[in-house]
Amino acid sequence: MNLHLRNSLAAAVVAAGAMTGLLTAGGASAQTAPAPAAVTIDVAAATSPRVLGNPKAPIVVEEYASFTCPHCAHFEEAFLPQLKADFIDTGQVQLVFHDFPLDQLAFAAEMAARCLPADRYTAAKGLIFKNQQTWEHADDPLKALQQTLRLGGMTDALFTACLSNRPLQDFITQSRLDASQKLGVDGTPTFFVKKGDTTVEKIDNLREYSQLVDALVKAGAKRPAGK
Numbered sequence: 362m363n364l365h366l367r368n369s370l371a372a373a374v375v376a377a378g379a380m381t382g383l384l385t386a387g388g389a390s391a392q393t394a395p396a397p398a399a400v401t402i403d404v405a406a407a408t409s410p411r412v413l414g415n416p417k418a419p420i421v422v423e424e425y426a427s428f429t430c431p432h433c434a435h436f437e438e439a440f441l442p443q444l445k446a447d448f449i450d451t452g453q454v455q456l457v458f459h460d461f462p463l464d465q466l467a468f469a470a471e472m473a474a475r476c477l478p479a480d481r482y483t484a485a486k487g488l489i490f491k492n493q494q495t496w497e498h499a500d501d502p503l504k505a506l507q508q509t510l511r512l513g514g515m516t517d518a519l520f521t522a523c524l525s526n527r528p529l530q531d532f533i534t535q536s537r538l539d540a541s542q543k544l545g546v547d548g549t550p551t552f553f554v555k556k557g558d559t560t561v562e563k564i565d566n567l568r569e570y571s572q573l574v575d576a577l578v579k580a581g582a583k584r585p586a587g588k
Contacts, residue, residue, distance in 0.1 A: 400522040407475040407523075408532045411482050413456040414449040420580045422456045422573075423553040425540055427463040428470035428489050429497055430549040432567075437490040440570045447585040448577055458486065460533045461540055461549050466502055469524055471533055473510055476523035485513040556580045 410416075422444075426433040441456075448454035460475075462468040474485045489496075492509050499505035507520050523529065540546040544553070552564040554576040562576040571588065578584045 400516075400518045402476055402522055402526045402529060404526065404528045404532075406479065407526075407529050409479060411458040411475070411479065411486075413445070413458070413483055414454060415452050416455055418449075418452055418455040419556065420448075420454045420577060420582055421553075421555045422454055422577075423459060423555065424456060425459045425461040425544075425546045425549060425551040427461050427467040427549045428474075428486075429463055429467040429493065431493070433550045434490040434493045436550050436567065437487060440567070440573065443570055444573065447574070447588070448582055451583075453582045454577060458482075459536060459540060461537050461546060461551070462533065463549060466497060466506070468530075468533060469503060470506055472526070472529050473506065473515065473520055473523050475529060475533075476519055476526075477510075477513060477515055481514060485510065485515075488513050552576075554580050 424436075426436070444454070444456070449456060460471040462471055470489050474482060474489060477485050488509060489506075496502055496505035496509050507515075507517065510520060511517075546565075548565060550565075550567060552567065552573070553560050554562045554564070554573075561580040564572055564576060567573065574584065574588050
């Protein structure tokens with residue numbers, strides 16, 4: 362089921378100062394120490410595409426998701442392993458992840474995940490989704506998110522520096538605006554199945570894995586045996 366947004370929530374998420382209030386209200390405990398001057402964020406690396414699979418694969422699945430979306434977590438847990446085995450690992454499909462935060466906590470999680478090296482992003486994303494209910498509903502969710510990402514190798518200093526990085530914040534804000542205004546994304550998860558520059562199918566109400574299989578076959582992928 363698709364989680365649709367209300368206009369007021371959408372406006373709050375993309376506001377330029379979205380992170381400021383979160384860091385002021387709950388970030389003090391997460392920022393356990395000032396970020397050392399040596400900790401810098403490679404913005405070019407942090408804003409580069411997050412791709413799972415062969416970047417030259419002929420079929421592309423563009424995923425727009427939020428780290429606080431339970432349906433996105435369900436896709437990550439239930440459907441992504443099948444998609445990876447059936448289509449990504451066979452070289453037919455590449456999955457490109459796009460940030461579409463539904464709230465300030467998702468915004469923080471997406472900023473933090475992007476500050477890790479690209480080759481550790483997929484594992485960090487899985488870790489955030491797997492522990493979504495734990496960190497999101499903690500008494501101090503930002504601190505709980507920080508603790509979760511320690512398991513993914515993120516230091517406290519990097520976490521603090523990352524969430525304070527305005528260019529990265531602006532990138533995610535603009536990415537979300539573009540998805541909403543140019544592509545009509547209004548909820549998560551939303552998927553675009555593409556062959557080259559052609560969008561074969563938009564899926565914004567993914568209930569069964571078979572929906573994704575049918576769309577990929579339509580785009581030219583080989584249907585897995587028994588599916």
